[in-house]
Amino acid sequence: MSSPDNPSAVNPLPPAVVALFLIIMGIELAFSLGARGIVGGPEAVGWRLSAIQTYAFSGDIFDWMWTNNHWPFEHLMRFVTYPFVHVSFTQALFVSVFVLAMGKMVGEVFGGAAMMLIFVASGIGGALAYAVLLNEPFPLIGGFPAVYGLIGAFTYLLWHNLSLVGANQSRAFTLIAFLMGVQLLFGLLFGGQKDWVADLAGFATGFGLSFFVAPGGWQRIRRRMQHD
Template identity: 50%
Template sequence: MEPEEQETFEKPFNDLPPAVIVLALLIVGIEVVLQLANAGIIGGPRGVGWRIAAIEGYGFSSAVLDRVLTQGDYSFDILRRFVTYPFINVDLTQVAFCAGLTLALGKFAGEFYGGTMVLVIYVLTSIVGAIAFGLAVEGRVPLLGGFTPVYGLIGAYTYALWLRLGEAGEKQIYAFRLIGFLLVLQLLFGLIFGSTSQWVAELAGFAAGFAMSSLLAPGGWAALLARMRQRS
């Protein structure tokens, strides 16, 4: 391979923050293990039940939040579920979308906020989404998959775009076109295939990603204080 070709091939991967690569590898890697176990290639006869065990051990539901709020259960087994559920997906389609969007949005967010901040946004929006889901959805309906933190990254992307449009003197409302399109698409899918309660966590994740980006963006805290002084 010629040097120029090799550089062209490697550059897209080199541009990705390490945190984003790790997140995508976790999403894909865990699903690969579960698929191999389900096929009986690893884990033996018990491998077929690994996905159910993963959902029960690492998934989230309102029952988890209830144990924290009503019983004061802050054990590791309970608290870990607020951040582990995004890595337990329900099928290959969800895995493909979550991994692909994490890479794409993580690359952009990493360029604007920095690689460490991408990981912070991913984790915090997962937690906020889980809390919102736990408060709004009753019963043991599980919250699974990486769409909640993906929506958090969309919130961060929207905020960055909102700032850039403002600096360019353009209408900042255009920054919300992506989330608007996704919500309409989700509504259509819900009408066709039936809706789930996951949208509560996803919308909360988006709102949290947008809100916290005002502080995590370069100079964000100083800019926020300046805007507050102007309004006061």
């Protein structure tokens, strides 16, 4: 039991962060247990593949919808569902760790609703960039574009705080520069998809959206527009 004189050593996570973590890892746990035959019976072995076919984002499907001007819900939902389906337990675990770390810092400042908005919108922004800028036959799977949106929001917090003390604001982009550098290096060494485009677009979406959803952000934008 904690009190003002005996604070807890660990700050509680915002409920929205806990919810995201439980959803991501709950889905992954079902896939992993199903693949081992522990739950779901024989058909559970194919749960992951079935989920990828149904919920992953496909650039080819997006091109078909655009060409035919036909937007069925079963394909539109892929913009929102693909961050919750992962190709492996390891990928889901890394995404979950970033959700806990970045989501906590963003959620404590922005609030749970704004944090969730950034997560979802960044996933959508990443998928749009993946479809429009690339011609990849592989589906976009996993929560990294949405997580990079949270990193974008965290970068905004650093950028804003550095501006308040008159420091060099470019220092706020050190984390994203490091992460993208590592990702590009691994791509050059080992090959793979160009999903870093979706990650970078997710980051840009999260950073840009933060100007509006940060505490007092919309009021600052309105004042600046009025002055201009």
